[in-house]
Amino acid sequence: MEGGVKCRPTSAGVVLSLRPAENEQKYYQPQCNGELISCSSSACSVVVSNEQMNVDDDSSAADAEVSTFTSETVNLRNRHGEDPRIPVERPMSWEGELSDSEVATIKPEPEDVADTIDNQNSSKGNQTKGDSEVPQPLKLNNETINEKVLDQTRTNHINAHTELPLLVDKILSSGNYLKGAGPTPSPDSAVYSCYSPTASPVTSRHILSSSSGISSPFTPSLSRNNSDASQYGGSQHSSCYSHSYSSVSVSPTQFSPTHSPIQGRHIPRPGFPSPVLNSRSVHDYSIQDDGGVLEDKFSSLTADMVQHSAGLASPGISRQQLINSPCPICGDKISGFHYGIFSCESCKGFFKRTVQNRKNYVCLRGSSCPVTIATRKKCPACRFDKCLNMGMKLEAIREDRTRGGRSTYQCSYTVPAGLVDQKCDLRQEHTQPTSLIPPLLQEIMEVEHLWQYNEGETRGGGRGGPQSSGGGNSTDLMANLCNIADHRLYKIVKWCKSLPLFKNISIDDQTSLLINAWCELLLFSCCFRSMSSPGEIRVSLGKCITLPEARTLGLGPPIERMLNFTEHLRRLRVDRYEYVAMKVIVLLSSDTSELREPEKVRASQEKALQALQHYTLAHYPDIPSKFGELLLRIPDLQRTCQVGKEMLSIKSKEGEGPSFNLLMELLRGDH
DNA sequence: TTTCAAGGCCAT
């Protein structure tokens, strides 16, 4: 699959219309994996930061998450089609402060992104930063990691840290992909348009539509528009956003050609949309708690509960009640039904601008910023994410910008969380999912933060962090890789040691398991992180690689496999609980011959398997095969890892994994 | 004719 890199014509991407062309309303249509991100193919996807090894998405490293943009990127977009109707736009907008690493790599003066939300604005003008991110020397078991050990890692094991994301990351950083930062970044998020500053978004979209050739394997058929036609006298609107985003936001199981949500909108109550299962799982919210707001989580949870309670929302709730309820995104007053949900005027406008202008915001704070009336301006990335989570439909944005008329995109409706909270008395129900989470899974989730990599930690030890590479020579690169890998390794070891199922396993076996699975774990987290960006692999926070880019770097096969694997994750709508459970299952693969007590490992893995099975059955009763399908992906993962290792042809003297001795030392640290 | 969900305009 080509990923979201190029947009080729696809049957799914063709605008379907039963109406004469002149009257046709076109909606933005995601080609291949597309939408906002697909544009990145040519340029935008090169979201460059100097973060390394941030194999986990949600980012405890949020404050360090930065995306920058390259001027070449802008130029690339400039090469795209232009629309004379649209005035030349100012150059790409830039937001987002640079982290130390980026500054070190990109420009001389160091900055930090550790400002709190509250002082973001004040810090905009004055880039002076605190040293909250000043790294501390890594400590394990209260002892600073011995330089010797680190040297050993550097000299002997860096090759062993054949972490594809990292390597790709570094390759990107040291090559042409790493560019200077733009002007005045905002502390909240990085934003980059996905179309040429001189090109109309319409034009861009048409380009996408016309050039796309491969559709997502699980792309919902646009035949759903046929049902719209039945409702609207054949008026057809197609949308390209139904993919990428809807691959996440629309459950394939809900997307039945025989069941048009629009029917639900009109049949029970003309002009009144019916609830449809929506978007991203509640778990996306409920678990990403890095600075998240309980209110938001609760809103998401309740909203999701309503969605999962298919159909219980509409009956008994009048349109007026809905309009009188708070906007599900920011809590402001609802002004009407916009893009698939009842929302306020500002969120409507925000969503429209974001999609039409193909903005691609990146949160700098872990994608868990609160979105309220007061804070909605602070992080457009999280606001847009919430728009999608709450059910706004990308396909509701008209590609040709025609005005008036009734929309014919797939209408679905999510009851605003606040309304649910207040009027549907679903409190009891919304607590149910939590209670359905097996305790073991909850315990695993509790230590998940240890997995997350904080870039700032790599700055310690006086050895120079990865950010000091500055895209220098290969020696620098390797040195930095060592440093990063060291720290990443420590993180992983810490995570492993904290796993409830890991504690009753001997240190020797722990070491063997880690050596056996480290690559799969890292790739898995990288792919999981990339679920939200079809066609791209997020090799680190804010840094993506597309298949063509990978090919030019000689990394086509592994990246292609990763993309495929990620597509499967997306198709299966793997949520975070499933993800952490699978990581543990992968880690506890007892088929390594070195295990001294394989039965213990098997027993632990079985517990994890049971927990995952119970979870999937409880949370996705309509997809009884999900558990099995999840497990079926593990061989894929292992093969992907193999390919990555083979491709990179980097093997340590002692094998392909991290040093056994080093691991032993680390593992023994806390024992 | 009315409704209402699109896009547009423009002060901030």
Next chain:
DNA sequence: ATGGCCTTGAAA
């Protein structure tokens, strides 16, 4: 960039 208000136009 935001967000309130206006215009548009197909469906009801």
